[in-house]
Amino acid sequence: MALGTACSAERPPHTAGSGTSASFPAAPTAVRPPTANAVFDYQLGGAYPPPETVRAVSRDRTAKPAPGRYNICYVNAFQAQPDDTGSWEDDHPELLLRDEHGDPVIDEGWDEPLLDISTGAKRAALMQIVGPWIDGCAKAGYDAVEPDNLDSYERSDGRLAPGHAAAFARLLARRAHQRHLAVAQKNTTDLLPQRGRIGFDFAVVEECTRYKECTDFAAAYANRVFVIEYRKQDFTAACRAWGKKLSLTLRDREVRPAGAKGSLRRYC
Template identity: 35%
Template sequence: MRAQWAARMSGPGPALTAVLILSAVLAGCTRAPEPGPAERWAPRPGADWQWQLSGRLDPTVDVPVYDIDGFEHDASAVADLHRRGRKVICYVSTGAWEDFRPDAARFPASVRGRGNGWPGERWLDIRRTDVLEPLMDARMEMCARKGFDAVEPDNMDGYRNRTGFPLTATDQLRYNRLVARIAHRHGLAVGLKNDLDQIPQLEPDFDFAVNEQCAQYDECAALTPFIEADKAVFHVEYEVPVARFCPQSKKLRLSSLRKKYELGAWRRSCTSGPSDN
């Protein structure tokens, strides 16, 4: 294209003009830069939170952070939480197919593997980024369009499970970093969900962490790289009483809750004390 423009010019003046025009055209065709870290929400250690993925949303829990289902709630619910002074995290699954989601038919059968233990869910072949990247981009765009501040991508450790695919640790690192880039592309902060073994490699790519049951399995110290980087760790236990895990959570500066498996409104917090909502 540059040669075609040059061939039409008879002197140095028009040639220079053509180069400037071409540069402007090419600049307009490039993708806008991703929002930098300073432009994204950056949750800090110790922030109290509420995680509710089922039941009617209760927006009255007096905490600075909410984590709710991205598909189940519209922009008005997010705006209401914002008016109440909350930052809002968008829960979506990035590593498993869910037959109950409105975009389920867009996932070809070839990327659906074994069930992951939850009804209607199957592990995804995360090696197939040609298929999954546009699908995950659409989900992140949905979160951004609704006004969420961040995203919690779930099922980020398929390589450690029987997925039906020969996934490796390298496959998981590549895919998790892709998920982080997609979220950042849409101006969203992004959390690393579980995947404790890869925290040393992945912490720089993520803005916070979300963990389930590290106290039950004596793994909470593995989350220290996030705390040392001044990034929040949102942690939940289901079976261990708060009296047993809260002292260690406070020492490690984790944002810890006791929840029931259905993840309704009920919670017990190590930060703000008991709360039945």
């Protein structure tokens, strides 16, 4: 996902995973998960002072946390930023997923090359890069981390499987918990049944109303779910159905900072 944007706006609907009514897994004692139904601001396109009513904020890992809020650190853990493609090719070409011609496999929605998480050795090598990003979130004072593009396997032309994503997510969660950070599951109901084994503590979900996933995530995470909707009709429906239980926000798809042309931000 490119900085300042959200996950693929046209991701296909997922089939709800089984076992979502299981009890919410307890987080490690040194980790502080968010509270349910906290007013939430999604600030990936640029940091700005949140309104007084906002209690939780998600920002890119390069930004500082918002004082006095529950802060979630965004890390693009499963794909490369478009403007970082050259450095990955120069420094770590073996860690980019390749097609049959040797070219990087690209998430065409956001022009992001997929990282190769297909083997234990490559996942370990990627942790040498992504792990310090998580460390930086902790050092900056964040409370939690959201590793994005957990569902990159859906865009891999069959070169990656859900098991690869789960295995890498377990490494990310372990590193985050070692740094006393809670960990969010970002999208994809496919991996909900494995949430406890992976180590997820809550969820950050895009368009769960549009794709009819809110019930599954709410049940899995005891309403500790931050929802971002990008269409007004979905946000209205979400507020009507979930406004007293989940953290809901309406954003423009580019998640522009407050005051920028085209910026859209509402809460319920």
